Amino acid sequence: MEVISNVAIAGVIEFESYTCASDTLGSSILKAVVGSKRFRVTILARHLSEPQLPESVEVLRVDYDSAPDLTAALAHQDAVVSVLTTNAMNTQLPLIEGAVKAGVRRFIPSEFSANIGNPKAAALPVYHSKIKLCDVLQQTAEKNPNFTYSLIRNGPFLDWSLAFGFFLILKGGETHLYDGGDRPFSTTTLTTRGKAVVEVLCHLEDAKNRAVFVQDIVTTQKKILKIAQEVNPERTWIPKIVSTAEMEARAHENYANGMFDLVSALGFFCRSVFAEGYGGEFQEVDKELLGIRQKTNNDLKALIKGAPKSDQ
Secondary structure, three states, X not given: OOOOOEEEEEOOOOOOOOOOHHHHHHHHHHHHHHHOOOOEEEEEEEOOOOOOOOOOOXXXXXXXXXXXXXXHXXXXXXXXXXXXXXXXXXXXXXXXXXXXXXXXXXXXXXXXXXXXXXXXXXXXXXXXXXXXXXXXXXXXXXXOOOOEEEEEEOOOEHHHHHHOOOOOOOOOEEEEEEOOOOOOEEXXXXXXXXXXXXXXXXXXXXXXXXXXXXXXXXXXXXXXXHHHHHHOOOOOEEEEEEOHHHHHHHHHHHHHOOOOOHHHHHHHHHHHHHOOOOOOOOOXXXXXXXXXXXXXXXXXXXXXXXXXXXXX
């Protein structure tokens, strides 16, 4: 049985803080990989970055635009986990090239998204760079049998989405119910996503060259709203039905006019999560492979109760 010993994590990560965007993507993975005590961990950081990391983690400064630089940095690494942001998707192309040349056996890209294997979701422009990367990985693995990959699909992040008002505004007031708020969707906490990365690295053959689906719970916006009302009876919510089809149409217009901001992308995100036929509820989840217990409504209630009530 193949064993992964050395893991390189590509991206800027702050180990202790959860407040910045790069951190929500990276630190939970780093904590899970380091905390498992199964791997020697190296961080590939840009030359000008100053990541705050545990002493056990080695930091190598790299030029992400240089495949030769990355090849040298990845020497003796068994696996690469990318936590590079969506804006840096193309940066993963030389990273893949360097990984192949260095003899890396498993590559986990910075996908961590909706079910973009669903044709409707895959057609949304916000996911095109991820689709392109999947195609590159598949072609690279076909040409290089010793190089393999795993894609991790987890839906929207449960804890992050509660904190930042993606599912509803926890402090009360007007809250959007997308397409009525009744559509079931899969959602996963950042911590569980980190555990999934560890398990994928420990089950190379079972997770080889495919998408691995992870979720903590299947729920709906209305269920979340009902629990929030139970937890905070003093707050009042004013539901507003919002059409994801109209959101998508506006997002296409914005993209056509060169507006590639978060507000525009939100229309596509909401479509992939809440719209019928877009695969927001995963039909097959790798429960046995990952060994992750599904959360209950009581767990969800605890998360809602403990989520910060930001001024979204």
